[in-house]
Amino acid sequence: MGAALGLAGSAHAVSYTVAGITVSSSDAGFSQQTANTFYFPTGAGITTFTFSDGRGFTLTSDEQWGSSPSENIAGIPAAGNVINAIAGVGFLSTITLRDALSGAILVSDGYNNLNGSISAPALSLSYLNGTLTAYAVGDVQQINADGSFSYFFQDAPILIGNYLLFFAGPLAADTQASLQLTGQRLRSVFDTAINSTNFANMNTYDCDVFGENGWCVSGGVRYTNVNSPDSETTSAVLVAGYRISPQFRIGGFLDQGLNHDMPAGINMHNKIPLLGMFGVWNQNADELGWQVKLANAYQVKDVDITREVVGTSEAGTGSADLTTESYVGVASYTLMYGEQTLIRPYLALRYTKIEQEGYTETGVTTPLTFAPLTDRSTTALLGVKLEQALTPQTTLKASLGIEHDLDRDVDTYSATGVSGLTSESFSNNLDKTRPVAALGVDYAVSRTQVVTADLFYQQQPFESTGSTTFYLNYTVGF
Numbered sequence: 491m492g493a494a495l496g497l498a499g500s501a502h503a504v505s506y507t508v509a510g511i512t513v514s515s516s517d518a519g520f521s522q523q524t525a526n527t528f529y530f531p532t533g534a535g536i537t538t539f540t541f542s543d544g545r546g547f548t549l550t551s552d553e554q555w556g557s558s559p560s561e562n563i564a565g566i567p568a569a570g571n572v573i574n575a576i577a578g579v580g581f582l583s584t585i586t587l588r589d590a591l592s593g594a595i596l597v598s599d600g601y602n603n604l605n606g607s608i609s610a611p612a613l614s615l616s617y618l619n620g621t622l623t624a625y626a627v628g629d630v631q632q633i634n635a636d637g638s639f640s641y642f643f644q645d646a647p648i649l650i651g652n653y654l655l656f657f658a659g660p661l662a663a664d665t666q667a668s669l670q671l672t673g674q675r676l677r678s679v680f681d682t683a684i685n686s687t688n689f690a691n692m693n694t695y696d697c698d699v700f701g702e703n704g705w706c707v708s709g710g711v712r713y714t715n716v717n718s719p720d721s722e723t724t725s726a727v728l729v730a731g732y733r734i735s736p737q738f739r740i741g742g743f744l745d746q747g748l749n750h751d752m753p754a755g756i757n758m759h760n761k762i763p764l765l766g767m768f769g770v771w772n773q774n775a776d777e778l779g780w781q782v783k784l785a786n787a788y789q790v791k792d793v794d795i796t797r798e799v800v801g802t803s804e805a806g807t808g809s810a811d812l813t814t815e816s817y818v819g820v821a822s823y824t825l826m827y828g829e830q831t832l833i834r835p836y837l838a839l840r841y842t843k844i845e846q847e848g849y850t851e852t853g854v855t856t857p858l859t860f861a862p863l864t865d866r867s868t869t870a871l872l873g874v875k876l877e878q879a880l881t882p883q884t885t886l887k888a889s890l891g892i893e894h895d896l897d898r899d900v901d902t903y904s905a906t907g908v909s910g911l912t913s914e915s916f917s918n919n920l921d922k923t924r925p926v927a928a929l930g931v932d933y934a935v936s937r938t939q940v941v942t943a944d945l946f947y948q949q950q951p952f953e954s955t956g957s958t959t960f961y962l963n964y965t966v967g968f
Contacts, residue, residue: 508566508637510542511573519562526637527565532578537564538590539573541617544802545655546590551611554580561610565637571617574639576610576630577601583611587624592656597624605648612639614647620657624650659856662910664801671798673903673914675753676846678721679793679812680865681950682752683844685714685957686723686745686764687787687816692838692871694930694944694961695743695785696768697731698777701938701968706731710942710963712745718955722751725764727963736775742767747791755796761811762790781834783820789813793846797858806851806858816842822875830879836891838871851907858907863916867898867951873926887930887944895922895951917952924949938967 505514506522513522515538517531530537532553540546551562555578565574577585586598597604601611605626612630616623628645689695689712697706708729715722726748731741745764752758766787773779791812799805822836845864851857873891880886898920902913930944946959 509568509571511566511571512538512540512546513564513566514538514540523563524635526568527563527633527635530562530564530575532562535562539564539615540590541571541655543620544591544658545617545620547596547615547622547653547655548586548588548590549575549577549613550586550588551577552584552586553578553611554582563633565633565639567637572637573613573615573617574627574633574637575613575615576633577613579610581607581609581611585611585613587622587653589653589656591658594656596622596653597651601626604650613650614639617655620654622653622655624653626650657855660802660804660908662908664803665858665908666911666914667800668798668803669903669905669911669914671800672755672795673916675719675756675798676795676863676903677916677952677955678716678719678753679756679758679791679846680844681716681952681955681957682714682721682723682750682758683789683791683812683814684842684950685716685948685959686725686789687814687842688840688926688948689714689946689959689961690743690745690764690766690787691768691785691816691818691840692820692926694942694946694963695727695729695745695766696770697729697741697965698739698770699938699940699965699967700731700733700739701966703968704733706733706741706965706967708963708965710961712959712961714957714959716950716955716957719753721753721756722749723747723758724749727961729963729965737772738770740767740769745789755798757794758812759792759794761792762788764789764814778824778826781820781822781824783818783822785818785820787814787816789815795849797851804854804856806854808849808851808860810847810849810860812844812846814842814844816840820871832877834875834877836871836873836875840867840869840871840893842867842869856907858905858911860903860905861901863901863903865898865900865916868896869893870896871926883934885932885934887928887932889926889928891926893924893926898922898951919952921949921951924951940965 517535581602587596614625625647629642631640712725729743733739750758768785797806818840820838824834848862850859871893875889878886900917903916904913928946933941944961
């Protein structure tokens with residue numbers, strides 16, 4: 491039901507809502523006659539009509555003759571924001587329309603001056619996108635039960651004027667609810683960034699199949715699904731490595747997003763692809779014994795955000811850069827169990843910073859300005875990786891681990907622009923300890939060509955969200 495708004499100082503005792511239009515008045519004689527018609531006060535009584543967006547106007551008639559309620563009647567047809575009215579009797583009656591919120595007079599004149607005829611006052615008022623359009627209409631016989639006119643003689647309507655109604659602005663409670671919904675969906679953006687960098691640094695963005703010249707190149711595709719809220723991303727991946735010595739190798743990777751399927755109101759675009767470098771030292775040339783790996787990742791996405799509409803809130807739209815950077819150090823020890831199994835316990839430390847810049851909305855009457863939003867975390871990871879040779883060409887891989895946030899600092903989701911807004915927590919139900927698991931297979935086409943498929947599951951920090959990643963790649967050494 492739309493709020494019944496009127497002139498300052500007017501207390502509306504009764505109001506009704508029909509087809510999204512609220513009709514209200516505290517004056518004697520106001521009543522609802524049918525589902526679509528109303529008797530409004532005779533003489534100089536005030537009747538307020540309020541539309542669903544909160545804007546409205548008042549109608550008064552200082553009528554020349556007559557005092558019957560049936561001579562002061564409004565009809566609201568079921569379709570469209572249209573109000574039909576017979577405002578008393580007498581072509582010299584003064585018709586006044588005021589803005590219900592500001593009190594400003596929109597028009598006030600004798601009806602014969604408004605339409606140039608001697609007909610009794612009859613008005614048709616329509617509303618669209620904040621503008622009230624007022625017409626004087628022909629010789630009206632009555633307003634029917636469905637709100638429509640019946641005429642003695644129907645002439646072409648005469649335009650009285652177009653009037654922009656005052657906008658009171660969105661309510662704080664509705665805007666706050668809008669922020670809550672949008673903030674929940676925005677978490678999927680941060681989850682996606684966390685998943686991408688963690689997967690790149692901790693799992694398969696590596697290249698260790700070398701040819702005679704000490705080079706390794708890998709190309710593949712990555713698909714990631716994050717739930718609650720759901721999002722999907724697909725990327726093309728290129729990894730290159732170089733063996734400096736039997737114990738030391740370096741490399742880098744590029745992960746270019748191809749598709750981003752995000753929750754409603756969220757769109758992501760590539761700005762700088764996910765880039766990274768890594769360096770690996772092995773105690774022995776056969777990679778048994780100790781191994782130390784250092785890696786980083788960096789990415790910038792452009793995020794378009796359209797706020798969810800709740801009640802009087804607006805669908806404000808803004809765009810902000812989302813920057814992700816991550817640094818990882820991993821120490822592991824590889825040992826041989828039997829002749830076909832490798833076991834590699836590992837311990838890692840990761841620092842990640844994800845920052846969305848602040849922005850101001852556009853395209854709305856009351857834009858909000860959002861503060862920057864940053865998630866910083868320092869995380870320890872502990873787990874074990876296994877490799878089992880199934881055939882001379884095929885190796886089964888599996889890993890299981892746990893990660894724990896040693897420190898996490900997440901900003902609140904906050905905006906200004908509507909009085910009474912408060913900050914929203916961006917880290918409700920934060921899971922500090924989370925499982926990670928992977929399963930994969932390598933198939934050696936030759937000594938220097940390997941096809942790999944990996945399936946990776948990771949628990950996300952926000953609201954017990956899980957993510958699944960599938961990575962398929964082809965590696966060549968030369």
